[in-house]
Amino acid sequence: MKIALIGYGKMGHEIEKIAVQRGHTVVSIIDVNNREDFESEAFGSADVAIEFSTPASALDNYRKCFAAGVPVVAGTTGWLDHMDEVKEACTKGGQTFFYASNYSLGVNIFFVLNKYLAKIMNNYSDYDVKMEEIHHIHKLDAPSGTAITLAEGIIENVDRKDGWHLETEESDSDIAIRSIREGEVPGIHEIIYESEADTISIKHDAKSRKGFALGAVVAAEFTKGKKGFLGMNDMLNF
Template identity: 85%
Template sequence: MNIALIGYGKMGHEIEKIAISRGHNIVSIIDVNNPEDFESAAFKSADVAIEFSTPDSAINNYRRSFAANVPVVAGTTGWLDHMDEVKKACAEEGKTFFYASNYSLGVNIFFTLNRYLAKIMNNYPSYDIRMEETHHIHKLDAPSGTAITLAEGIIENVERKENWNLETEEKESDIAIHCIREGEVPGIHEIIYESEVDTISIKHDSKNRKGLALGAVLAAEFTNGKKGFLGMKDMLNF
């Protein structure tokens, strides 16, 4: 399979290594210094583009990929106010887009566990709910896309919670998400249920970027030849 990389930071390098090890060809690499390559024959020859860039550049990367008729596997978070535009392109223009807030298999198991625990805890209002997430100092968005997905999973299943809020719980119906940026931490997410008598928590701690990179390559393999808006639930069939 021919793969284009959009964004060539630490994740881009890790994805490149895994893609090559799985027999794929990297036909184009686009970073901040060569955006004109979206117009190149090499980029247009890609079966799929894997994109890990920045929140500010993401939506324009998707537009330019769609213009070149190259399907996208998107790993950037912090751009979701443009999601309706992307979904419309998939529904009305036949574009292909795979989005996940986190491509790690372990994190997606954690998403499922989070929703299951939330269904149980819906029946126990004596427990308040909060979250903590820690990432490296280079991460530009807060809270992380993974934290938002976790919060949405709780809100869908716990009737007493309606919104998430950064750092503070302004109302009882809010879930406070505390964000820490330090060192080179790949990602730690913890859900905490606390009452007057005890605490219940679940936690996922990423050791490195390899799980994310492998998941992105697997998503590219899954996306190849498909149309529409896709996600990890489609690929993993949880």
């Protein structure tokens, strides 16, 4: 498979390494200094583009991929206010877009576990729920896309919660998400249910970027040849 990489930071390098190990060819690498390559023949020849850039540049990157007719596996978060535009490009424009807030298999298992626990805790109103997420100092958005997905999973299943808020609850119906940026932490997410009697928590702690990069390459393999808006539920069929 021919892969284009958009964003060539630490994640981009890790994705390149894993893609080559799995027998794929990286035909184009686009970073901040060569954005004109979106119009190159090499980029246009890619079966899939894997994008890990910044929230500020992500949407424009997707538009350029669509213009070139190259399917996208999107790993950037912090741009989700524009998701309707991307979905419309898929439904009406015939584009292909795979989005996940987190590409780690372990995190996606954690998503399922989070929803299951939330369904149980819906029956126990003595427990309040909050969340803490820790990432490296280079991460620009807060809370993380993963934390937002976890919060949405709780809101879907806990009747007394209908929104989330960064750092503190604005009302009893909010989930407080504390975001910490320190060192080179790949990603830690913890869901905490607390009552006067005790605390119940579940936690995912990423050891390195490898799990995220592998998941992105596997998602690219899944996306090749498909049309429409895709996600982890399509690929993993949990």
